[in-house]
Amino acid sequence: MRILTVILALLLTSFYANGQKEGQALIDSLVAELPKAKNDTLKGRLYKRIAEEYFFIDTKSAIAYARRGLAHVQAMRWERGIGVFNLAMARAFSDMGNVDSCMYYNQRALEVFRHMGDTFNMATTYNNIGVAQANIASNYPEAIRYYLLGLKEAEKQGDKYLMANANDNVGSIYLIQKNYPKALLYSTRALKLREQLEKSDIYNTSREVGNSLNSLGSIYYQMKDTATSRTYFGKAVLMHERAGNVEGLAKAYGSLAVLEKHNYNTKLIYARKSEKLWNEVNPAHIEAANNLGNIGSTYLEMYKSNFLPEGISDKSWLLKEAERYLRKAIKVSEENGDISYKSHFTGTLAEVQEQSGDFRNAYYNFRTYKQVEDSLYSQEEKNKIAGLEGEREIALRDKQIRINTLELEARKRQQWLLTGGVLVLAAIGGLLYRQSRLRKRTNVQLLHLNNELDEANQVKARFFAILSHDLRSPVANLVNFLHLQKEAPDLMSGAAAEMHQKRLTDSAESLLETMESMLLWSKSQMQQFRPQARRIAVDDLFEYIRKFFSGTEHIAFTFENADGLAVVTDEDYLRTIMQNLTHNAVKALKTTNNPQIHWAARAEGSQVVLSVTDNGPGASEEQLNALYDDHAAMGIKSGLGLHLIRDLARAISCQISAQPNAGNGMKFSLSLTNI
Numbered sequence: 001m002r003i004l005t006v007i008l009a010l011l012l013t014s015f016y017a018n019g020q021k022e023g024q025a026l027i028d029s030l031v032a033e034l035p036k037a038k039n040d041t042l043k044g045r046l047y048k049r050i051a052e053e054y055f056f057i058d059t060k061s062a063i064a065y066a067r068r069g070l071a072h073v074q075a076m077r078w079e080r081g082i083g084v085f086n087l088a089m090a091r092a093f094s095d096m097g098n099v100d101s102c103m104y105y106n107q108r109a110l111e112v113f114r115h116m117g118d119t120f121n122m123a124t125t126y127n128n129i130g131v132a133q134a135n136i137a138s139n140y141p142e143a144i145r146y147y148l149l150g151l152k153e154a155e156k157q158g159d160k161y162l163m164a165n166a167n168d169n170v171g172s173i174y175l176i177q178k179n180y181p182k183a184l185l186y187s188t189r190a191l192k193l194r195e196q197l198e199k200s201d202i203y204n205t206s207r208e209v210g211n212s213l214n215s216l217g218s219i220y221y222q223m224k225d226t227a228t229s230r231t232y233f234g235k236a237v238l239m240h241e242r243a244g245n246v247e248g249l250a251k252a253y254g255s256l257a258v259l260e261k262h263n264y265n266t267k268l269i270y271a272r273k274s275e276k277l278w279n280e281v282n283p284a285h286i287e288a289a290n291n292l293g294n295i296g297s298t299y300l301e302m303y304k305s306n307f308l309p310e311g312i313s314d315k316s317w318l319l320k321e322a323e324r325y326l327r328k329a330i331k332v333s334e335e336n337g338d339i340s341y342k343s344h345f346t347g348t349l350a351e352v353q354e355q356s357g358d359f360r361n362a363y364y365n366f367r368t369y370k371q372v373e374d375s376l377y378s379q380e381e382k383n384k385i386a387g388l389e390g391e392r393e394i395a396l397r398d399k400q401i402r403i404n405t406l407e408l409e410a411r412k413r414q415q416w417l418l419t420g421g422v423l424v425l426a427a428i429g430g431l432l433y434r435q436s437r438l439r440k441r442t443n444v445q446l447l448h449l450n451n452e453l454d455e456a457n458q459v460k461a462r463f464f465a466i467l468s469h470d471l472r473s474p475v476a477n478l479v480n481f482l483h484l485q486k487e488a489p490d491l492m493s494g495a496a497a498e499m500h501q502k503r504l505t506d507s508a509e510s511l512l513e514t515m516e517s518m519l520l521w522s523k524s525q526m527q528q529f530r531p532q533a534r535r536i537a538v539d540d541l542f543e544y545i546r547k548f549f550s551g552t553e554h555i556a557f558t559f560e561n562a563d564g565l566a567v568v569t570d571e572d573y574l575r576t577i578m579q580n581l582t583h584n585a586v587k588a589l590k591t592t593n594n595p596q597i598h599w600a601a602r603a604e605g606s607q608v609v610l611s612v613t614d615n616g617p618g619a620s621e622e623q624l625n626a627l628y629d630d631h632a633a634m635g636i637k638s639g640l641g642l643h644l645i646r647d648l649a650r651a652i653s654c655q656i657s658a659q660p661n662a663g664n665g666m667k668f669s670l671s672l673t674n675i
Contacts, residue, residue: 024244027053044073044081051088055095056207056245059282063092083112083121087128094132095282097336102132119153123162126150130169134176135286138339144173164193164208168215175215176340180223187215210239210248217255230259247285250277254291257298264302265309271295286341289332293345296325300352322352343369531570531652538565538601538610544575545582545599552586560600567608567672573652574672580645581612581668588616588666608674615665624658 030050037043047069054062066088073081090105106129113121130146133139147169154162171186191212197205217232233255240248257270271294278288299322302308303315312318326349333342347369353362542559549557567574582597589595598613626642649656655671 024057026244027057040072040076041078044069044076044078047072048081048084048088051085055091056243056247057281059092059095059285063089066092079112079116080118080121083109083116083118086112087121087125090128090132094128094135096284097286097332097338099132099337103129106132119157120159120162123150123153123157123159123166126153127162127165127169134169134173135336135338138337140173140176144170147173160193160196161208164190164197164212167193168212171215171219175219175222178222180219183219184216184223187212187219191216204243204245206239207243207245207248210236210243210245210252213239214248214251214255217252221255221259226259226261230256233259246277246281250274250281250291251287253277254287254294257291258294262301262305264298264305264307267298268295268309271298284332284335286333286336286338289329289336289338289341289345292325292332293329293341293348296322296329296345296352297348298322299325300348300355303355316356319352319356323349323356326352531573533569533652534571535566535568536571536574538567538608541571541574541578541610542599542601545578548579549582549586555586555589555595555597558596558598560598563601563603565601565603565608565674567610567674569652569654569672573648574654574670577645577648577654577656577670578610578612584642585612585614585616585666588619589614592616603674604671606673607671610670610672611667613665613667618664618666619658619660621660624660627656627658 027050030046030053034043034046034050037046047065051062051065051069054065066085070082070085070089073085086105086109090102090109093099093101093105106125110122110125110129112118113125126146127150130143130150133146134143147166151163151166151170154166167186168190171183171190174180174183174186191209194205194208194212197208213232213236217229217236220226220229220232233252236252237249237256239245240252251274253270254274257267257274260267260270271291274291275288275295278285278291282288299318303318303322306315308315308318326345329345330342330349333345346365350362350365350369353359353365538561542561546557546559549555578599582599585597589597592615594615596615600611600613602609602611624642627646645656648654649670652672657669657671659667659669
């Protein structure tokens with residue numbers, strides 16, 4: 001009998017106080033939590049846990065919750081969840097004997113976990129693929145290859161749970177090949193690892209230990225040690241009852257039935273208990289087929305021994321029951337794609353047909369049985385498996401050799417370090433001396449830098465002092481003239497008033513130049529500012545421009561935003577750019593008849609283009625150079641406004657372009673995102 005355990009990788013640790021519940025009680029409590037789940041992640045974990053527990057009680061319910069969970073995590077785009085529920089689907093199809101779908105979902109899960117670098121779930125997926133190859137395809141060399149890959153990943157992490165699964169499954173392959181010492185070695189390792197697992201919501205320790213006890217009981221049965229085998233299966237029954245593991249109980253009862261040998265009544269009691277449990281949890285399971293075949297074999301033995309059960313008087317009834325159960329076992333094995341069980345029970349069916357006098361079918365069935373048995377247990381298959389394990393042992397030995405080599409190299413390095421210690425101590429004095437020299441040199445450099453910093457601060461202070469003086473004089477002149485004009489307008493003749501007006505204009509121009517100097521200095525500090533983007537309606541921007549220039553009465557302003565567009569940018573930066581462009585247009589229209597300024601907004605793909613057009617005299621390429629050249633000259637008459645527009649536009653990732661047309665106006669365009 002083969003005991004092959006398929007355990008899904010656990011998504012994350014559990015999150016409810018269900019540690020003391022097992023079996024259906026645990027499932028019911030988890031299902032009750034589904035409507036209360038506060039977020040998608042929590043609900044995904046619940047689906048995973050429910051499907052995990054149902055696999056040991058009711059496979060149909062397990063696959064239903066696995067499908068719901070897979071749809072849920074796919075909608076979330078949760079990568080790890082998608083991988084785990086693909087594993088759940090693979091397990092379901094494995095239990096149903098559908099090798100193609102099983103391998104499809106396993107490979108999808110493996111791709112997800114490789115992409116994530118999730119070695120835990122990679123190890124589990126390798127293990128599950130091995131189970132599919134062994135259970136469904138009976139490809140034992142390929143099965144053990146995947147088991148050893150899973151064991152290698154599990155050992156890298158030191159994960160006892162995964163190591164136990166892999167060891168137990170490797171042991172099951174050696175049991176099939178009748179290599180009992182190897183089977184016992186790996187299965188005993190699995191039991192020891194599982195006994196070290198602590199009770200938790202993640203690992204049902206009773207269930208895991210019960211699975212190992214089933215495995216060891218099967219091995220000792222094949223070794224003809226029925227007493228030890230019965231002891232292990234008896235302990236397994238207690239563990240599975242404690243865990244609520246219906247699948248494990250079905251396996252254990254089926255194995256106890258086999259142990260009864262010629263005690264036919266007790267044997268059938270155990271076998272029918274197993275049949276009933278398999279019908280509850282998964283009648284299509286490969287071990288359910290094994291139990292059905294054993295019942296059929298029991299009826300054949302009863303026929304040969306002339307043992308009639310109570311209430312049966314016709315001996316031929318035993319052969320009919322034997323054939324009925326054997327055909328059911330062969331059918332389930334065939335649906336699972338299991339060659340081994342199908343072959344074995346085909347051989348037993350041939351014997352039943354021989355006893356019934358159907359020699360023709362008995363011959364064909366026996367020949368089929370013999371051909372498959374020779375293939376499954378050929379020396380070539382055994383050599384392949386031995387070669388795979390040999391490769392693993394060589395790899396482990398090479399690893400140990402590398403470790404020993406590293407240890408020797410470490411000892412040599414220690415000797416060299418001790419030998420060089422004296423030299424290091426001798427060098428410390430020289431290093432301290434050198435450090436002292438470097439410290440002195442550094443102090444001199446710091447003193448020099450501090451002097452430069454003091455000088456720079458003094459220059460800055462003088463600069464602001466000069467600016468303050470230059471600002472005070474023109475402002476004072478302007479204020480005095482305004483007071484004089486208000487309080488005694490008759491004191492000045494026309495010529496005197498004109499002279500004072502000229503002086504006032506000169507002072508204002510001087511004030512403007514001084515303010516520009518301050519603006520140029522503040523512009524150099526622009527890298528300290530960071531734009532704050534948000535969604536802004538273009539209509540709001542146009543309304544701002546309309547209100548700002550409402551006092552400019554001689555110019556006709558028009559605005560066009562037919563599609564009600566909006567942009568995502570820093571509102572203050574963009575307003576400043578639009579204000580400067582509009583102001584430049586206003587200045588350009590001083591000598592233009594019927595002056596007009598038109599703002600428009602249009603969508604171009606994912607961009608919104610804001611444009612301002614005037615009918616002034618236009619501008620030359622030299623005048624517009626400041627928009628594109630960081631090194632262009634600055635000054636009142638050299639495009640300071642364009643410098644500011646250029647830098648502000650760059651700060652908010654705004655593309656600005658100009659279309660000069662001398663004598664026919666000017667058009668500036670701003671391209672911004674509307675997403």
